[in-house]
Amino acid sequence: MSSITTDVLVVGGGPAGLAAAIAARQRGFAVMLADHARPPIDKACGEGLMPEAVSALERLGVALHARENVRFRGIRFIASHRQATAHFASGAGQGVRRPVLHGALTERAEEAGVELCWGARVSLAGPQVLLDGRRVSARWIIGADGNNSAVRKWSGLERGGCRGQRFGLRQHFQAAPWGEVVEVYWSKAGEAYVTPVAGDQVCVAFLSPRRHCSAAEAMAAFPELRLRLQNASPLGAPRGAITCSRRLPSVARGNVALVGEASGSLDAITGQGMAVAFLQALALGEALAHGDLGRYCASHRKLMRVPAVMERLMLSMGRHPHLRSAMLSLFSARPFVFEQLLRLHTSPWPASLVARPASAAQAAIVAYR
Numbered sequence: 001m002s003s004i005t006t007d008v009l010v011v012g013g014g015p016a017g018l019a020a021a022i023a024a025r026q027r028g029f030a031v032m033l034a035d036h037a038r039p040p041i042d043k044a045c046g047e048g049l050m051p052e053a054v055s056a057l058e059r060l061g062v063a064l065h066a067r068e069n070v071r072f073r074g075i076r077f078i079a080s081h082r083q084a085t086a087h088f089a090s091g092a093g094q095g096v097r098r099p100v101l102h103g104a105l106t107e108r109a110e111e112a113g114v115e116l117c118w119g120a121r122v123s124l125a126g127p128q129v130l131l132d133g134r135r136v137s138a139r140w141i142i143g144a145d146g147n148n149s150a151v152r153k154w155s156g157l158e159r160g161g162c163r164g165q166r167f168g169l170r171q172h173f174q175a176a177p178w179g180e181v182v183e184v185y186w187s188k189a190g191e192a193y194v195t196p197v198a199g200d201q202v203c204v205a206f207l208s209p210r211r212h213c214s215a216a217e218a219m220a221a222f223p224e225l226r227l228r229l230q231n232a233s234p235l236g237a238p239r240g241a242i243t244c245s246r247r248l249p250s251v252a253r254g255n256v257a258l259v260g261e262a263s264g265s266l267d268a269i270t271g272q273g274m275a276v277a278f279l280q281a282l283a284l285g286e287a288l289a290h291g292d293l294g295r296y297c298a299s300h301r302k303l304m305r306v307p308a309v310m311e312r313l314m315l316s317m318g319r320h321p322h323l324r325s326a327m328l329s330l331f332s333a334r335p336f337v338f339e340q341l342l343r344l345h346t347s348p349w350p351a352s353l354v355a356r357p358a359s360a361a362q363a364a365i366v367a368y369r
């Protein structure tokens with residue numbers, strides 16, 4: 001049997017896998033990435049990148065500015081005719097369609113010299129990893145194969161299941177964005193959030209304990225949103241996905257590390273999945289450069305701490321109408337409180353991972369150190 005040798009094998013080419021592959025290349029490793037799907041890979045997603053996701057992408061050298069995307073400056077909560085808005089303390093988020101984001105990450109990975117194997121079959125058999133039937137000999141193996149990660153099970157890192165499973169449904173609408181914010185609509189049936197993703201398009205993600213077959217069915221629980229979109233045509237077919245909470249006691253074992261949803265999930269209501277995944281990728285690149293996955297486990301724990309608290313708060317708001325109503329009243333009467341909470345929600349990260357290099361020269365040093 002012929003074999004392949006590489007420094008780093010990344011299994012899974014979603015946002016987390018591509019980001020981890022780029023981060024490892026930036027540290028000088030030979031990197032191979034394999035995914036059984038072919039690009040551009042789409043997935044049901046709210047398509048909002050929080051400001052920290054945008055700055056992490058900059059550190060990875062991924063340029064979104066040349067592509068179709070829309071900036072947003074904060075978050076608005078809407079429930080039972082009440083609303084409250086908070087703006088980001090610094091920076092802006094970006095709404096970008098998932099295939100567009102995937103295309104930008106793929107191009108950057110190619111440019112950085114990652115060897116990309118799309119439509120590839122990865123088999124994890126005993127101690128061996130096979131790629132399209134060829135044995136892979138890799139110093140490091142990164143599992144970026146999403147929520148149902150096979151690498152997580154194969155490496156013995158799977159512990160417990162996911163909690164609070166809910167159903168997500170994404171639908172695009174032809175409508176000019178009507179505000180520079182992501183709107184989150186709350187109801188007893190779940191949440192719907194609206195992200196501007198193009199000059200004439202918004203993405204609506206519905207989250208609910210119940211599976212919905214269509215956006216029209218899901219929309220019934222959100223009369224204010226239904227009114228807003230009454231003249232907007234749906235674009236393309238809806239797409240569904242599961243969202244849940246998962247925490248692992250450890251995200252690395254031997255020469256295997258997990259990143260993105262393979263390494264644990266946050267409920268989609270947090271809107272932080274991709275920010276966390278990109279920051280994990282940067283932390284993992286740093287740990288590989290030190291040859292120390294223990295360092296990555298410590299950074300991963302830090303990265304998940306505040307988002308996990310925010311997830312509990314937001315899920316409690318969803319489940320308890322009295323709490324939701326009290327929070328909305330507080331946020332609309334005291335916008336400062338909402339802004340402080342948003343600041344905590346979007347900036348809980350270690351400074352070393354989010355700081356932007358001051359100049360192109362410094363960026364090059366940081367990138368290829």
Ligand SMILES: Cc1cc2nc3c(=O)[nH]c(=O)nc-3n(C[C@H](O)[C@H](O)[C@H](O)COP(=O)(O)OP(=O)(O)OC[C@H]3O[C@@H](n4cnc5c(N)ncnc54)[C@H](O)[C@@H]3O)c2cc1C
Nearest residue numbers: 012014015016036045046047048145146168260261273274
């Ligand atoms: C409804 C919904 C709305 C969301 N909204 C937002 C949002 O607005 N903002 C945000 O930041 N996050 C959001 N998220 C979360 C975000 O989508 C995830 O954090 C992100 O997709 C995680 O990326 P990933 O690369 O870890 O996993 P994935 O995107 O699932 O990628 C995993 C990849 O692994 C591949 N793969 C799987 N198994 C194998 C195998 N055995 N061999 C080879 N390849 C394999 C798959 O083909 C896939 O390409 C949302 C999630 C949902 C469900």
